[in-house]
Amino acid sequence: MSKKLVIVESPAKSKTIGRYLGSDYIITASLGHIRDLPSSNLGVDVKHNYKPLYITMKGKEKVVRDLKLMAQEADEILLATDPDREGEAIAWHLAKVLKIDPDSKCRITFNEITKSAVQEAIKNPRAINMNLANAQQARRILDRLVGYELSPLLWKKIRKGLSAGRVQSVATKIVMDRDAEIDAFNPEEYWLIKAVVTPGKNTDKFVLGYYGTVDGSGKVKKDDLKCLEDAQVVLDAVGTGPLTVDSIKKGTKERNPYPPFTTSTLQQEASKRLGFSSKKTMSIAQQLYEGVEIAGAGQTALVSYIRTDSVRISEEAVEAAKKIIKERFGSEYCTSFKRQYKNKNSAQDAHEAIRPTHFDLDPRAIRSSLTTDQYKLYQLIWDRFLATQMASCKLDTVTCQASCNGRVFRASGETVTFKGFLVLYDDVAEDQNKTDDQDGKASIPPLEDGMKLELLDIKSLQKFTTPPPHYTEATLIKALEEYGIGRPSTYAPTISTILERKYIEKDGRLLLITDLGKIVTNMLSENFSEIVDLSFTAEMETKLDEVEEGKEEWEHVLDGFYPGFNSQVKAAQESIDKITFEPEKTGEVCPQCGGELLYKEGRYGKFIACTNFPECNYTQNIVVxxxxxxxxxxxxxxxxxxxxxxxxxxxxxxxxxxxxxxxxxxxxxxxxxxxxxxxxxxxxxxxxxxxxxxxxxxxxxxxxxxxxxxxxxxxxxxxxxx
Structure with a gap:
């Protein structure tokens, strides 16, 4: 019997796949990457077409030895690493180490780890996609060139332990710019007027918001009230009323469900709904993708591939979703058509959206087999996906306009007549504009044109404009995606890195720039403007996409960047003065030696220490x-x-x-x-x-x-x- 060796990245994935293949298959794991650039030197020959020097990663020697022994005994080797750039690069490195011809049919991929998907992949092996592998290689070398040359400069000019990178430095600048915008914000005063009215019964009372005035032509002009005097003019004009109904407009509208999850939207939604960090979300999602032990079913993968930009859905998944919807809610809650969503570009269509892979495993039915966090995230993915194939929410709308002495008031209301997908995935509350004080959603009783409205109460409210909000992990990921900075697999590690480097810090869920983050970002902005430039970084991502699509040579992309960047680094070595990073003083003296006490950053956050360290080792925790x-x-x-x-x-x-x-x-x-x-x-x-x-x-x-x-x-x- 011939032996076939299948190599994946993780033991959990190998265990899941092992359920679907026969005894003539041996499944093993590479435990991620096995080769990388050396940490002790640049590892890239910039004078000879950026040739990389790859070495076996530290700690992977035994893994490589075992893989070689297993490969010698196998009649066929199939590389089943993840279906993306990173996975393709790992497959290429494995082929190099195991002396497999990359052009041979040695590569298999699947978007979901199910029996049908795995067996179909086994039947259709292909050659390694060198465009994909080269796109990853270009990114790795590019990041090495930037990090290896900029980080030592930061160590020399600021302090040890700092780092810079194409994506992390831009992400830090986005946070810094928002914080600067908030600091510079100058609140402006404005006033609102709310009128409580009724068509005759107090039980039918509702609120109208002041909108504006009627000009000579009969048109309504919006009126911005800037001060108390402006508001008082309106109050005096309205007096004790009554108001007259000018118009009632009734209509209907539908609200459609959001698309299924991509990597970015999953991280955003898990942050908003579950309070998960992006790193935690991706870690749990990886567990769900690779497989968890389900009672009575064994090791089972619950969701499709989790690193995707695509919102495409397979026909089989749509049909499975519709069957569940009809059984659980009734046929009226199911769309009569396949609800489709469009990707931004063709490059994003390599995979499906993130969705369940086993529609017979409802989250509630297998809750006992999952950890709390696994259950929460699986439920979120399950509900979001089912909602995509559910009927739209239907609403009756009504808009009322009433006036008194030329002063116009408005109110609008909505009544849900059919909840549709909202019975499962209610996203309306989060997305409605809750700050729209002028025209909030009201419950409006039956009215007719010309009807008189008794004025029960009228009051003016002083307000001030507010600055844009601080970024959270969810909104920063959304911004990175909108700017075209990084890719799905980079969002979580990017945010983790700038938090670990103390460039930003968390206040609850808010991300705030630190003094260190400002110093590093300002230095990079002044001397390496392209590194922190949004459009330049986004353009570089586009070029990497072109490498993946076979439209651009990876060496050419590097050559268009590195010579100029290297010249800037050399000039900065001479032109930048060392920046002294002064620790913040507490204003207190050390009880042991009388020296000044300073705030310092440690492994577990801020603490207080004596300025005379190491002669004096006094420290204390910050009291909160x-x-x-x-x-x-x-x-x-x-x-x-x-x-x-x-x-x-x-x-x-x-x-x-x-x-x-x-x-x-x-x-x-x-x-x-x-x-x-x-x-x-x-x-x-x-x-x-x-x-x-x-x-x-x-x-x-x-x-x-x-x-x-x-x-x-x-x-x-x-x-x-x-």
């Missing part, structure tokens, strides 16, 4: 007080950042109250003055994703036991966050 008091002794509460669980905080007593030996500690914030009605223990605020609920702090309390039994009927693998 939480809202509320210790439920045991009434003292204050301190907030601490966990060293074991990154970005997780806990609370302790400050021991300055009635009991200096109080040992109170909790992962959850106590609710001030609230105690459990059943056992008397203090109550805490327990967070679940974006929501928070009061819970008894006593785990053995009957209230917690009841909730635990109710919620876990399903999830044997759920881990308590504590």
């Amino acid at each position: 007080y939480a809202k509320g008091t210790c439920p045991r002794c009434g003292s204050g509460l301190l907030v601490h950042r966990s060293k074991k669980y990154r970005n997780k905080t806990f609370y302790t007593c400050d021991k300055k109250g009635a009991d200096p030996n109080c040992d109170f500690i909790s992962w959850d914030l106590p609710i001030e003055g609230k105690f459990c009605p059943e056992c008397g223990s203090y109550m805490v605020l327990k967070h679940f994703g974006k929501k928070a609920y009061p819970r008894c702090s006593n785990k053995d309390c009957t209230t917690n036991v009841r909730k635990s039994k109710k919620s876990s009927s399903g999830n044997k693998k759920d881990n308590d966050e504590e």
Whole structure:
């Protein structure tokens, strides 16, 4: 019997694929990349057409040895790495190491890890796509050239441990520019006027917002009220009313579901709905793609390939979705046609959108086999995909215009007559403009033209314009995608890198530029404008796409960038003065030696240290007080950042109250003055994703036991966050 060796990237993926192939197949994993450029030197011969020097990665020696031994015993070798640039490059490196002809039919790919997809791929092997591999190679070498030449410059001119890169430096500048825009924002005053009216019954009262005036030709002109005096003129004109209905416009409209997830929109939605970081989202999505152990079914991949720009959907998936919709909701909730979505360009059509791969595995049915986070993300993908093939939401709309003494007021309302896809995936609340104070959605009673409206109340409201919001991970990813910066696989590692480098920091979900981020970005902007230029970086991404499509030679792309960049680096070595990064002073003195105390950055965040280090080793944590008091002794509460669980905080007593030996500690914030009605223990605020609920702090309390039994009927693998 002939032996066929199939090489994938991860053990989880190999275990899943192993279920679908016979005993004559041996499946093993390369554990990702096996070769890369050396870390000790540039590894690129810039004088000879940018020839790269690849070496076996540190720690992969045994993997390579084992692969070679297995390859010698195999009659056929199939490279089944992921179906993208990175996967194609790994396949090419494997072919080089195992001495496989890249032009031979040694490469197989599948968009989903299902029995039919894997077996179909086995039947149709192909040659390695060198355009794809070269696009990855060009990106890797380009990033090496930028990082290897810029990072040492930053070490020399600012401080050790810094880095720069094509995508990370642009992402940092996007955050910095937004923060600068917010800092420079000058609020402008404006006024709103709201009128509470009724056609005759107080039960039918509704709110009209002031809009403008009627000019001589009968046209309505919008009126911006800039000050109290402007608002008072309107109030005086309206007096005690009444208002007369000028027009009632009724209509209908439909709201269509969003497209299925791409990598970018999945990260954005998981951030908004679940509170996941982009890194966490991609890690969990990878688990769902490679396969998890499902009770009674074995190792099973639950979603299609997770790195995609495409919103294309296969016919089989559409039919499976429609069958579920009809069974669960009824045929009226299912579209009578295949709802299709358009990609921005043809280059994005290599894969399908992210969708479920086993429509017989409803998230709720397999919840006990998934961790809490796996379940949440799988449910999100499942619901979003089913919604794409559901009927549109139907609404009745009404717009009312009423006036008094030439002053025009308006209100608009919507009534859902058929929920359609909203029964499953309600995205209306998030996307409606909640700040539209002038014309919010109101509940409007039956009205007729010419009807008199009694004025129950009228008031003016002072408002101020607000600056654009700080970026979050979700909105930064959206901006990167819109600007054409990076690709789906780069968003999460880019944000992780600039957080780790302390170029940006998180305040809750908000991303804020740091002083270090400003210094590095300003230096790059002044001396390497192309590196932080949005259009240049986007153009470079387009050129890499052209390499992938076979329209451009990868060496030519590098040659169009590197000589000029290298000249800039050499000039900067001489022209840039060393930047002194002054640590922030606390204004206090060291209790050990009398030196100044400074704020410093450490592995686990900011702390306070003596300026005379290393002669004086005094340090202290930064004291942050939480809202509320210790439920045991009434003292204050301190907030601490966990060293074991990154970005997780806990609370302790400050021991300055009635009991200096109080040992109170909790992962959850106590609710001030609230105690459990059943056992008397203090109550805490327990967070679940974006929501928070009061819970008894006593785990053995009957209230917690009841909730635990109710919620876990399903999830044997759920881990308590504590």
